[in-house]
Structures are given as C-alpha cells and as structure tokens.
Amino acid sequence: MRTIRIQRDDFDAVAESAALSAGKLEVGAVVTFTGIVRSDDGLSALALEHYPGMTEREIARHADEAKRRWPLFGVTIVHRIGRLRPGENIVLVAVASTRRKAAFEAAEFLVDYLKTRAPFWKQEERGSAIYWVEAKESDESAAARWNSV
Amino acid sequence: MKILYFAWLRQKIGKSEEDISLPPQISTVADLVSHLSGRGGGYAEAFDNPGRIRAALNQEHVRFDAKLAESDEVAFFPPVTGG
Numbered sequence: 108m109r110t111i112r113i114q115r116d117d118f119d120a121v122a123e124s125a126a127l128s129a130g131k132l133e134v135g136a137v138v139t140f141t142g143i144v145r146s147d148d149g150l151s152a153l154a155l156e157h158y159p160g161m162t163e164r165e166i167a168r169h170a171d172e173a174k175r176r177w178p179l180f181g182v183t184i185v186h187r188i189g190r191l192r193p194g195e196n197i198v199l200v201a202v203a204s205t206r207r208k209a210a211f212e213a214a215e216f217l218v219d220y221l222k223t224r225a226p227f228w229k230q231e232e233r234g235s236a237i238y239w240v241e242a243k244e245s246d247e248s249a250a251a252r253w254n255s256v
Numbered sequence: 257m258k259i260l261y262f263a264w265l266r267q268k269i270g271k272s273e274e275d276i277s278l279p280p281q282i283s284t285v286a287d288l289v290s291h292l293s294g295r296g297g298g299y300a301e302a303f304d305n306p307g308r309i310r311a312a313l314n315q316e317h318v319r320f321d322a323k324l325a326e327s328d329e330v331a332f333f334p335p336v337t338g339g
Contacts, residue, residue, distance in 0.1 A: 161315035224338060226333070228334060
C-alpha cells in the first residue's frame, strides 16, 4: 500500500496510522512522523507551493525506494501546501513493517528526503517581512547519508 | 511548448505558465534560458543568475544541456527547499 497526497487541508495522523495496519496481522511496527510548523525567531507563517504532478511522482519514487530498501507493508505520506501557521501540521510520514528497526529507518529516510529534495518551495513570513527560504546545507547532509545505506 | 515557473521566478516573471512555439535556433534548456532572459524586464531579472535556477523537463530534473522538443513541458524553479 502506498498513499501519497499533497493537500491544503489538515490530516489525521492517528487515522492514517491505523489504516496502515488495519487487517494486517503481520504488521508489528508502525512509525508515524508528524512535522509541525515551529515558531522560530518570530515566524508568523510558512507558505508552501509545489509542482503538481512532479512533486507527487518524485515522492512516489522515493516511497518505492524505501520499499526496496526495507521490508514495508505500507507507506503513507501526506504533505500540506498553502499558508501554515506555527503549531499546524505540515507533513505526515507513516510506515508499517514487521519490525521496529525497518519502520524507524524507512520513516527517517523518507522524512530526510521530504525535508530536502522533494519539490517544494516555501516562503517565511515574519511580521510584514516575507522571503523565500534557500536550500540548507545541514538538511542536505542528513539526506546525503542515505546514499551510502 | 509549455513553460512553468515556480517560487520567485513566478513572482519576477509575473506568471506561472505560458505556451511558446519553440524558436528553431533553440535546442537545449540553456538556449531557452538565454532566449527568455533576452525578453528583458522580469525575465531578465529572473534568469539573471542561472546558477540559482534548476530545470525540469517533462517533470524530471534535468541539466541545462538537456535537449528540448516542441511537445515538452519545461519548468524553472529555485533549488528545492523541501517541506
């Protein structure tokens, strides 16, 4: 099972997670990661845009890569776009496997990818100042370490 | 050919997409960048520093030496920042 959605609306992490293991008695571990917009240095909002079609395809390619690397029963990725305020959910990654190690690793691999190389662009709003976020070095190295896995 | 612009390229150019007929002298993404930049105004500003721009051809990341065809969808955007 592979579910990938880009949406403006919020998501229900508990329901998404439950759907991954429902009726599958061989699932022994579901790892769910929820990314939340953080209020850094007076951040008032983030505004995200994506490339409809390409963003979904690129994420699907990485979800398939995770399924090749780890024994997974299901992957669910939900990413929000539009204007999001601190405290709001921004991304959900949930993976189901037989065992915890694979589930943790696969979830981290997907989150590292989503945070660095998925086709999203974001603007930060601080009061009346609005500017585009530039690609970050530290996130790049977090994602790069998976190349040698 | 369909051209899409994202993030600050879209803002500088003032539109998110447009259709153009591929001029005969243009064969690569780099050629298209010079052509668009030559329109001046917001285009010149958006393509001022090609090192800050990434391209996709039919929704796949490509380098600027990738070859173009009339039926292609080309997109220009800043390096992705992830979600």
